[in-house]
Amino acid sequence: MYDFNYHKPDTVADAVALFNAAEDAMYLAGGHTLIPAMKQRLRAPTDLIDLSAIQSLGEIQAKDGSLLIGSTVTHSQVAESEVVSAEAPVLAALASGIGDRQVRNRGTIGGSVANSDPAADYPAAVLGLGASIVTDRREIAADDFFQDMFETALADGELITAIRFPTTASAAYAKFPNPASRYATVGVLVAKTAGGVRVAITGAAASVFRATEMEQVLNDNFSVEALAEVRLASDDMNADIHAGAEYRAHLCGVMAARAVASI
Amino acid sequence: MSETVNLIVNGQDKAVSCSANTTLSQLLREHLMLTGTHVGCDTSQCGACTVHVDGKAVKSCTILAVQVDGSEITTIEGIANQGEQHAMQAAFKECHGLQCGFCTPGMIMASIDLVQSGMDLTEPEIREGLEGNICRCTGYHNIVSAVASAGQKMREA
Numbered sequence: 001m002y003d004f005n006y007h008k009p010d011t012v013a014d015a016v017a018l019f020n021a022a023e024d025a026m027y028l029a030g031g032h033t034l035i036p037a038m039k040q041r042l043r044a045p046t047d048l049i050d051l052s053a054i055q056s057l058g059e060i061q062a063k064d065g066s067l068l069i070g071s072t073v074t075h076s077q078v079a080e081s082e083v084v085s086a087e088a089p090v091l092a093a094l095a096s097g098i099g100d101r102q103v104r105n106r107g108t109i110g111g112s113v114a115n116s117d118p119a120a121d122y123p124a125a126v127l128g129l130g131a132s133i134v135t136d137r138r139e140i141a142a143d144d145f146f147q148d149m150f151e152t153a154l155a156d157g158e159l160i161t162a163i164r165f166p167t168t169a170s171a172a173y174a175k176f177p178n179p180a181s182r183y184a185t186v187g188v189l190v191a192k193t194a195g196g197v198r199v200a201i202t203g204a205a206a207s208v209f210r211a212t213e214m215e216q217v218l219n220d221n222f223s224v225e226a227l228a229e230v231r232l233a234s235d236d237m238n239a240d241i242h243a244g245a246e247y248r249a250h251l252c253g254v255m256a257a258r259a260v261a262s263i
Numbered sequence: 264m265s266e267t268v269n270l271i272v273n274g275q276d277k278a279v280s281c282s283a284n285t286t287l288s289q290l291l292r293e294h295l296m297l298t299g300t301h302v303g304c305d306t307s308q309c310g311a312c313t314v315h316v317d318g319k320a321v322k323s324c325t326i327l328a329v330q331v332d333g334s335e336i337t338t339i340e341g342i343a344n345q346g347e348q349h350a351m352q353a354a355f356k357e358c359h360g361l362q363c364g365f366c367t368p369g370m371i372m373a374s375i376d377l378v379q380s381g382m383d384l385t386e387p388e389i390r391e392g393l394e395g396n397i398c399r400c401t402g403y404h405n406i407v408s409a410v411a412s413a414g415q416k417m418r419e420a
Binding site: 001002003005008028031032035038039048076099102103105106180181182 | 264266282283284286305306307308310313319320321322325326327329330332373376377392394395396
């Protein structure tokens with residue numbers, strides 16, 4: 001890991017100002033993706049801006065029918081939060097299945113969403129529940145946020161401050177985890193929302209995506225049987241040593257059915 | 264960039280000068296000579312480097328020392344009480360929960376956190392709780408027995 005200048009601001013405004021003043025800065029939350037990437041010298045920022053001293057980023061609040069989770073809230077905090085369990089229990093369940101206990105004690109929701117790893121769990125929840133991403137300058141709908149593998153709508157230096165989820169009890173997440181890393185080989189979140197059924201799939205393609213064919217079928221008939229009619233094409237699916245594209249396409253149907261069955 | 268990191272390590276105040284790119288595992292092993300914390304994979308998978316930061320088990324190879332400035336750190340060297348083994352250490356010995364011993368410091372630190380979290384200590388819960396720790400010798404059976412045994416003792420105490 002190359003050396004860097006380290007900063008620990010205590011306000012969002014200071015964090016953004018430090019970012020803009022530096023040559024090639026990166027924000028640091030839990031560091032559980034960034035630090036391994038820096039060790040491999042895939043990343044070599046001149047400046048790291050540690051967000052852990054900004055208290056407002058670490059809060060979980062339920063208000064006006066939505067659940068606001070600050071960007072530096074850890075996976076274990078989401079998993080154990082009574083507010084999350086009451087307002088959107090699917091999020092607590094999802095968070096409790098990320099990585100392992102030690103990783104959950106450090107990894108953050110904002111880091112996961114900003115990174116947009118194709119196999120991360122949180123993007124499925126953010127897109128599937130129709131959440132929005134609150135930043136230092138605007139609020140971005142999930143449908144516009146995830147663009148491609150490790151690519152999001154975030155501008156240079158834009159800082160996620162929170163994720164705003166609609167409160168819901170009618171949602172479930174089912175994943176087929178990689179047995180070693182617990183990343184999603186395929187993970188499917190199904191939610192019944194005011195605007196209809198949403199199905200978001202992570203792990204299967206370059207980025208999390210909505211399975212609109214599944215949504216249409218489930219809007220007409222919300223059942224495992226109805227879902228059985230849908231076969232996702234494997235053309236754009238990921239293929240690696242863990243699972244081929246056709247197998248991933250098959251898993252999408254299996255995981256979606258498990259999610260539907262548990263709602 | 265050189266930084267000064269202030270920590271309480273195993274109950275003692277420490278001020279360490281190190282470069283910003285020093286990991287917590289490097290600080291413990293190379294600056295404080297606490298080599299009981301092992302680095303196996305250095306990629307946050309194997310869990311051998313597990314220590315407690317403010318009471319929570321974390322992988323010290325994937326944390327920068329500067330990130331935990333002001334925190335309380337407990338390592339494997341800090342859990343025995345005046346020469347008497349911690350209940351978890353004693354249980355690993357009693358149940359033969361180790362063979363080569365390389366993963367053991369991380370296993371013990373993760374297991375203590377698991378017991379202290381208050382979760383049920385059934386076999387599936389223990390196995391799931393130790394997913395972040397890899398042992399290539401034992402097959403885990405005796406490790407699970409050790410955690411169950413020590414957990415009972417720790418909760419009775």
